[in-house]
Amino acid sequence: MSKKMDKQCVMLAAGLSSRMGKWKMMMPWGEGTILDSALASALAFCDRVVLVTGFRGDELAACYRDHPGVEVVFNPQYQDGMFSSFQCGVGHIR
Template structure:
């Protein structure tokens, strides 16, 4: 199988949640730890986009060779700014795009989406509503 990058966005304020989601406990670590661990079961490298509290995430993940950290100074302007910040770092023909607060994405989900790849983007739907990973 080819090398595959995975962009994981972790730049937002978690304003709808009322508290920052990325470092909330989940299983043996945090929500973001688990999201990264699960993605790395299928993907060869994570492009982690930080913004809000980016220094904390940099300290936590900077020493991992399979994680490239991109800081998005414009994170408050929305998700698209994080995607635009990450895309130049993608080195693989295909890549996944997901969020750091999705710790339940399993290797089976990544495999299923990978099996459906073509020349365009794949956008999963749930009850007709678009979702992630892309």
């Protein structure tokens, strides 16, 4: 008997968007936001997305904590760089 493995994705949304000059995650894109589009694309081929937040994490959690297939995780060390957010997300893969 084999156990089905779910396809999981780690999505990083913790950064300050400092190079962009404004916060990218909630910028309008198509019918929603950039993050809405990225999540829809990921969920088209993944069973579950671990969404790692940091900067403005409470806002993202409020928007996505009840989203089917998405687990919102806060990285308290998000200012240490992208790799710390990746490590945080990988720690929540089941």
